Amino acid sequence: MFLLLFAGRFLALSQTPQNADVIMILSGGWGRIEKGAELYSQKYAPQLLLSNASESGSYRKDMQDTAMSLGVPQEALLTENEALSTYQNAEFTLPIMKQQGFTSAIVVSSDFHMRRVKFIFDHVYKDSGIRLTYVGADSSYDAKWWWSDPRSRETTFNEYVKMIGNAIGYNGPEAKGVLREIKQWFR
Numbered sequence: 001m002f003l004l005l006f007a008g009r010f011l012a013l014s015q016t017p018q019n020a021d022v023i024m025i026l027s028g029g030w031g032r033i034e035k036g037a038e039l040y041s042q043k044y045a046p047q048l049l050l051s052n053a054s055e056s057g058s059y060r061k062d063m064q065d066t067a068m069s070l071g072v073p074q075e076a077l078l079t080e081n082e083a084l085s086t087y088q089n090a091e092f093t094l095p096i097m098k099q100q101g102f103t104s105a106i107v108v109s110s111d112f113h114m115r116r117v118k119f120i121f122d123h124v125y126k127d128s129g130i131r132l133t134y135v136g137a138d139s140s141y142d143a144k145w146w147w148s149d150p151r152s153r154e155t156t157f158n159e160y161v162k163m164i165g166n167a168i169g170y171n172g173p174e175a176k177g178v179l180r181e182i183k184q185w186f187r
Contacts, residue, residue, distance in 0.1 A: 004147075007146060007156055007160070008112070008141070008142065008143035008144065008145075008146030008147075008152065008156055009143045009144065010115060011111075011112045011113075011114070011115045011116075011143065011156065011159050011160075012111045012112055012114065012115075012136060012141065012143035013111075013114040013115045013118060013134060013136060014111060014114060014134065014135055014136035015133050015134050015135060016133075017039055017042075017044050017106055017133060017135050018044070018104075018106070018133045019043075019044055019045065019104075020044060020045045020104040020105050020106045020131070020133060021045060021046075021047070021100075021102035021103060021104050021105060022045050022046075022047045022048065022049045022078070022097070022100070022102050022104075022105050022106075023036045023039050023040055023044060023045045023047070023048050023049070023105070023106045023108060024048075024049045024051060024093055024105045024106065024107045024108065025048060025049070025050050025051065025063065025067075025108045025109075026051050026052075026083075026086065026089045026107070026108065026109040026113075026117065027050070027051055027052035027053070027063060027083070027089070028052075028109070028110070028113075029109065029110040029113070029137070029139055030110075030139065031110065031137040031138050031139055032108055032109060032110060032137045033050075033063055033066045033067055033070065034070065034137065035108050035135065035136075035137035035138070036048055036067070036108045036137075037067055037070035037071060037072050039106060039108070039135065040072050040076070041071060044106055045105075045106060046076060047076050047077070047078060048067055048072055048076060048077050048078070049078045049079075049080065049093060049096060049097075049105070050063045050064060050067065050077060050078070050079050050080065051080045051083050051089040051092065051093050052080065052081060052082070052083040052084070052089065053077075053079035053080065053081055054079075054081045063079075064077055064079060078096060078100070080092050080093055080096055084172070084173045085171065085172045085173055086109075086113070086116060086117060086120050086162075086166075087120050087124070087166065087171035087172045088172055088173075089117075089120075090120050090121045090123075090124035090125065091124055094124060094125060094128060094130075097128070097130055098128070102130065103129060103130055103131065104130065104131040104132070104133075105130065105131075105132055105133070106132075106133045106134075106135055107121060107132055107133070107134050107135070108135050108136075108137055109134075109136065109137065110136065110137055110139040110141070111136030111137060111138060111139050111141055111143070112136075112139055112141040112143070112155050112156070112159060113136075113139075113159065114134050114135075114136040115159070115163070116159055116162060116163045116166065117134060118132075118134050119163065119166060119167075120166060120171075121134075141155055161182055
């Protein structure tokens with residue numbers, strides 16, 4: 001029972017930002033672009049790398065348009081447009097990082113998603129020589145009282161199932177299909 005109380009807090013990982021070559025923003029959630037643009041405006045890095053940039057950001061625009069509407073100039077944006085999962089975010093950004101000669105990045109995603117992001121990126125980027133710092137964007141996920149509302153309960157359940165799936169080798173879009181099947185067992 002004690003471990004269940006801290007299940008949400010374990011997921012919500014956020015490190016102190018450090019200056020880096022680039023701020024990498026993963027698609028898939030509200031607040032991520034805003035957090036990346038905030039870090040950019042605070043001069044933590046001179047460029048943003050948007051993973052799956054064609055996906056919608058805030059304001060019903062794609063990630064690139066959203067970043068520019070938040071004051072990030074187009075010349076400061078790099079894009080990757082193929083990732084369909086967190087694993088692919090890592091897999092498809094690594095060659096861009098190497099091609100650009102980057103040795104460090106701040107990785108931005110939703111707060112509840114950061115533990116799994118770190119697990120995946122640490123695995124994919126292992127031995128690359130690239131230093132990663134993980135900064136969570138506020139998603140209104142309640143890490144302390146995750147069981148108190150349906151959205152936080154489902155988010156917690158999803159993240160743990162995905163984390164277990166990733167740990168045993170389910171990565172990429174096929175992992176999302178497995179999650180859908182598992183969720184059907186509980187409905």
